[in-house]
Amino acid sequence: MASSKVTPLSGFPELLPAERLLELHFLDTVREVFELHGFAPIETRAVEPVERLIGKGGDADKEIYGIHRLADGEAERPGRDADLGLHFDLTVPFARYVLEHAGKLSFPFRRYQIQKVWRGERPQEGRYREFTQADIDVVDVGELAPHFEAEMPLVIAEAFRRLPVGDFRIQVNNRKIPEGFYLGLGLSDVAGTLRIVDKLDKIGPENVARLLVEAGATEEQAQACLALAEIRTDDTSFVERVRALGVEHPTLDEGLTALAAVIDTGRAVAPGVLVADLRIARGLDYYTGTVYETQIVGNEEWGSVCSGGRYDSLASDGRTTYPGVGISIGLSRLVHLLISKRGLSASRSTPAAVLVAVTAEEDRAASTQVAAALRARGIPCEVAPKADRFGKQIRYADRRGIPFVWFPGARVDEETQVAHDQVKDIRSGEQVDADAATWTCPDEDLRPQLVQTS
């Protein structure tokens, strides 16, 4: 069954084993921190009815992949399944999960969810059509306590501090601040104004001011919008700076109080991590209060690697509303960036710490027994695939970065004629007697280490 030519698919990157080991380290770390904080794991199905996906994600409806059964044939599309699409985030499916299973969940419900999502957008560096997100969310029935809005980014901060990402800043805003500010200014088209101000990074303040005036704002109103967007403080002094702009509105007050509470808690628990940044808006339609973005310091051009916010009415069945707040790590994006931009990888391409050599093919069972004894004590190992000469078996280990090679019965005691196993550290060349029932692998060699390869 000869196969046709194999070509990569743009937007669907794949990792080599050492890179996947790095990604697994990220996934395991994130999951461990989520579980330490009492988030319960769930997964949702990969597909949702298209009508549930559309209109929940700004421009995301343009990026949805529909699915169809090939067996249904061309004529029948859209057939029975043609109204199903692959999810483009984990928040919309989570909201649906909460509605569907509400009777069997306890609220407030804290969950984490680590899964693939798909977006049919144009692939570019750091933007993929398939990628893994790692989300935490809390939802409650009717009302959601505001302290959860401070908790979400602090959980992420704890995870990031355990990962080799360097310094990072979680930027927090509250949508009620620009909303109340614009209304207080006399600009009633909040969404339109936000959309223009959101282009600040791309087109600069002059163009933003021009667009705002074109949309009906006065020059003063436009300058006030720009002044608000420029406020960024790592303490609650942003409140005074907003007040100094002289705009008043009850929604603005709500937003300032809520954001000040988040920043205050952040300063107490993890100083220097949270920044009030009044420019942050988030594209997704469903956010109603606090919003988050995360920058890796020194690599701000990567964009946000972890984003989220509060949504008050995403999950509602008409009678009951389940407000929530959550944050999502763009995990494979982050890992791919660290691999390609910082040369991060794992120290070996296999979990195996030991290669058990095979002296002769008829003695393979002896090597298998050594391997079983090592594994019984948690040491990952592999038996050599072929009874090649030892130099070749050592090269096999070396090519994969396996640090130790085990030689069953390698040294025969001259006096007693008893054969002793030996183990060689192939980095130092040191070879010593060893017993598979007692030998311990140095802790740092037991699992692949994270390394900088470039």
Next chain:
Amino acid sequence: MASSKVTPLSGFPELLPAERLLELHFLDTVREVFELHGFAPIETRAVEPVERLIGKGGDADKEIYGIHRLADGEAERPGRDADLGLHFDLTVPFARYVLEHAGKLSFPFRRYQIQKVWRGERPQEGRYREFTQADIDVVDVGELAPHFEAEMPLVIAEAFRRLPVGDFRIQVNNRKIPEGFYLGLGLSDVAGTLRIVDKLDKIGPENVARLLVEAGATEEQAQACLALAEIRTDDTSFVERVRALGVEHPTLDEGLTALAAVIDTGRAVAPGVLVADLRIARGLDYYTGTVYETQIVGNEEWGSVCSGGRYDSLASDGRTTYPGVGISIGLSRLVHLLISKRGLSASRSTPAAVLVAVTAEEDRAASTQVAAALRARGIPCEVAPKADRFGKQIRYADRRGIPFVWFPGARVDEETQVAHDQVKDIRSGEQVDADAATWTCPDEDLRPQLVQTS
């Protein structure tokens, strides 16, 4: 944003948190065993070109989900992406991965892969349209050593022994046995004969014999085929029993020798686990030698929960062929069956072992500090969402199965007026002084336990 009515999708089951914790225990155990055996992790993208999927999986081409971008509109289907489909197993994508990345891999290449797959077949109990598979495979360049064929099922046996599945049997056959046997009998349509004999369980021996005769076999040939299919031994005595049928063919000899080697190794390493069962065929087209199926003893009606085999020419770029052997656990199927048929679940619906109570909303920071101290020592915990009266906070923990509730400063020493934290085991009601910097959670309570709920 009120949402429309939520209904489950047939074939796309979802787990509740406690059930997902059970599934994660299975996933973690399987992954740990795979890594102990030196299998390297990879993931492949969820989509493959449809032409690569079709014809590789028996009837699977009827079950493939194609994907299309909604933005491409009706008219443009099949558009740029319309020739992509969701993978229906992990073997076909793995073969493509090997071809695509061969220059960067070291052979023999041992990998594990745990991912979702999708099949558009009719949903029924234990058959889903989306499910997780956990695969191990070894591929080599040009030739693959036969000892790997014994290793694969033994790795699975090690994983299953660590899981609450009860007794199981891995049935092994070698396709060369029926092939050589049929050819030796004078039946040249090997595939057609196999297809008929494969119906034995469904339609019984008389109907199989009738169909074989209708297909051109003599009555004696048909009876010989049935006699072969009935051979099942847990040692190598199957060889004599086949020989006693008096059929000779070099391919038959090859198959018998290969299967005897697998069964011999199995008896030495894990007695009673491997069974030579000459009825096993496996539907997938790409197997060329050893094939495996796995039955849970007492629940044979569930069908095979772990299957695989050797494929000599699945991965080939025309110049180089990469023969492989692998085995795949139908993991979500197995977990769903254990949940629904044996009432298996996890002892709680959250990873949290401790709920830290909040005495008053203004003292929340004190509870957060206790939680941080516990987490720093690896104890998963959650801070109570609301400073309700303690009875209500205890009920919050109880509903989730959280065994301990922590009360900051609960006991004030009468003499010294110093406040001491206390922790209550809400199962026994016992409440004792505790220090968050030193208290240890009993090992059996640190993680959710597996329990039988019915």
